[in-house]
Amino acid sequence: MKAILALEDGTQFVGESFGATGSCLGETVFNTGMTGYEEALTDPSFAGQIVTMTYPLMGNYGLNSEDKESDRIHLKGFVIRELSEQPSNFRAKETLHQYLARNNIIGIKGIDTRALTRILREKGTMNGVISTEPDFKFEDWIQKLKDHKFENPVEKVTTKKILHYEGTGKRIAVIDYGVKHNIIRCLQKRDCEVYVFPAASTADDIMAVYPDGILLSNGPGNPKDCGSQTEVIKQLMGRKPIFGICLGHLLAAIANGAETFKLKYGHRGGNHPVRDMERDRIYITSQGHGYAVLADSLNSEKAIVSHINVNDGTVEGIKYLDSPTFTVQFHPEGAPGPNDTEYLFDTFISLCNR
Numbered sequence: 001m002k003a004i005l006a007l008e009d010g011t012q013f014v015g016e017s018f019g020a021t022g023s024c025l026g027e028t029v030f031n032t033g034m035t036g037y038e039e040a041l042t043d044p045s046f047a048g049q050i051v052t053m054t055y056p057l058m059g060n061y062g063l064n065s066e067d068k069e070s071d072r073i074h075l076k077g078f079v080i081r082e083l084s085e086q087p088s089n090f091r092a093k094e095t096l097h098q099y100l101a102r103n104n105i106i107g108i109k110g111i112d113t114r115a116l117t118r119i120l121r122e123k124g125t126m127n128g129v130i131s132t133e134p135d136f137k138f139e140d141w142i143q144k145l146k147d148h149k150f151e152n153p154v155e156k157v158t159t160k161k162i163l164h165y166e167g168t169g170k171r172i173a174v175i176d177y178g179v180k181h182n183i184i185r186c187l188q189k190r191d192c193e194v195y196v197f198p199a200a201s202t203a204d205d206i207m208a209v210y211p212d213g214i215l216l217s218n219g220p221g222n223p224k225d226c227g228s229q230t231e232v233i234k235q236l237m238g239r240k241p242i243f244g245i246c247l248g249h250l251l252a253a254i255a256n257g258a259e260t261f262k263l264k265y266g267h268r269g270g271n272h273p274v275r276d277m278e279r280d281r282i283y284i285t286s287q288g289h290g291y292a293v294l295a296d297s298l299n300s301e302k303a304i305v306s307h308i309n310v311n312d313g314t315v316e317g318i319k320y321l322d323s324p325t326f327t328v329q330f331h332p333e334g335a336p337g338p339n340d341t342e343y344l345f346d347t348f349i350s351l352c353n354r
Helices: 037-041 096-102 113-123 142-147 153-157 181-188 203-207 227-236 247-255 343-352
Strands: 002-007 012-019 023-031 049-053 077-079 106-109 126-131 163-165 171-176 193-198 213-216 242-245 260-276 281-293 303-309 315-320 325-328
Touching: 002 106, 012 096, 023 077, 023 113, 023 260, 023 281, 037 049, 037 096, 049 113, 077 126, 096 106, 106 126, 113 260, 126 142, 163 181, 171 181, 181 193, 203 227, 213 247, 213 343, 227 247, 242 247, 242 343, 247 260, 247 281, 247 315, 247 325, 260 315, 281 315, 303 325, 325 343
Parallel strands: 023 049, 049 077, 077 106, 171 193, 171 213, 213 242, 242 325
Antiparallel strands: 002 012, 002 126, 012 106, 023 126, 163 193, 260 281, 260 303, 303 315, 315 325
C-alpha cells in the first residue's frame, strides 16, 4: 500500500506502508544506529516521535520478547529504507511488519532516508505525518503540523505504581521519567535492591524507603516542562548520592540553576563519541535526546563538566561539587549500543558505600 511522509516545511516522500495503516503525527527525528530497532521502538525517550533509521536495512533479525526496553512501543511512526521480509535469527518470533501491525504503529519503507536525514540536519527536526490514506492532501495537515505538540510525555510513559525488585546490595530508588529496562538490569547485576517510583512522587515518598542512592532516569520531552520533578530533585540534592541519565541529567542541571536548550537535530544512535575529561579517554556511547545543558550557564563553584561530546562540543556529563551527585547525557546502559561506559554504575554504587 502506498504511504506518504510529509514534513511541515512541505517536503514529501512517497513510499510503501508496513505495519499498521492510517495516519500518525509526530516530531520527525533520525537515529544513526545500525542495529537495535527493537530497543529503539520501545525506548520511552522516543515517545511521540516519528523515528527515521539512517542505516538502510531493518528487520533482518526479527523481533523477540526479550530485547524490549519497556512494556510497549512509544514512538508514533517508523521510517526505513528497506524492510527485511524474512528475518534470519534463531531468537526471532515475528517480523518487524507483524510487530508494528500488532501494536498499531505505522511504518513507511522505500524512501530515500539519506535525503530525509540531510533535510533534518540542515533545517532541524520538525513535525511530520505518515499517512496511508488514499485521499491524503497535504493542505489538510498544514495547520495540524504547525500546531502539534506531544503534551506531558513523562506522565504518559512513567510507571503508575511503585515497583520493587529484590536484591541483597544497596537500596536504590529510581525516579521513572521513562526508565529503560536495562538501567534496572544494570543495577540488579550489581545486587541492588531497586524501587522504581512514578515521576510524580514527592521527595518524602522516595526517602520513605531509606534509599542508599537515587537514580534519575531517562525520558522524553523538554526538560523545562518538568517543573514539579525539578523541585523534587532540589529537595533530594545532598541527602543521598544521585546519578542522573539523559532526562535525569537535564533536570538535575535545571535544579542547580543551569539552562537547557534544544539541539538542532539531536543525538540519537549507538555511535556517538564522548570524552571523559577525568579519564582523558573517548568512549563510544548510546544516545537518544534532543536537548542539552548550556555549558556557560553552569555555576563553576557548584559543578564541573565531566564529559564532552566530541562531535559538537556539547555537555555530556556534569559532576557536582557540593553534593555526591553526577549525571550524564548519554546512556551508559546501552541497549542498543555499546556498554563501554557501564563503569558509571560502579562509580554510583561506590558513592552509595560511603
